[in-house]
Amino acid sequence: MSSEVRTYRVVTRGEFQNLSDDQRTKLRDELDQHDLLLAAYTETGTLSYDAELRPFTIRCLVVQPAGRADQEAADTGALVALELLDAAGLDHHRLRTTASCLEDVKINRRGK
Structure with a gap:
């Protein structure tokens, strides 16, 4: 049985650059x-970073029709990340994005 939609967890990692003192x-x-321990996968993206203020992670949830390529989910997640960073006025570089489809994840249950 195939699903009509596929759900992806998309992670975009990068580094802040040229941050002002403010x-x-x-x-x-x-x-x-x-x-990072509070980060959730949301449709609008969740930004995580540490006190170093250099590396960051944005987690995003993407739901798309099953017929679309996995790369489209990664691209959508990357766009969400860019929109979040741009809306906050945060300069960045070295972005890289990965996507994992939840329907493809195998669950190993112990004791069965």
Whole structure:
């Protein structure tokens, strides 16, 4: 039985660059809201970073028709990440994106 949609967890990683002093202060003030352990996969993207203010991760949930290529989910997630960074006015570089389809993930259950 095949599903009509496929759900992807998309992760975009990169590095902040050219942050102003005001941006650094704001990011540090909001650090507890962007802890990697609190990161969720959302349609609008969830930004995570640490006190170093260099590497960051954006997690995104993408649902698309089953007939589309996996790469389209990665591309959509990358666009969500770019929109999030642009809306926050955060300069960045070295972006790389990966996508994992939840329907392809195998669950190993112990004791069976």
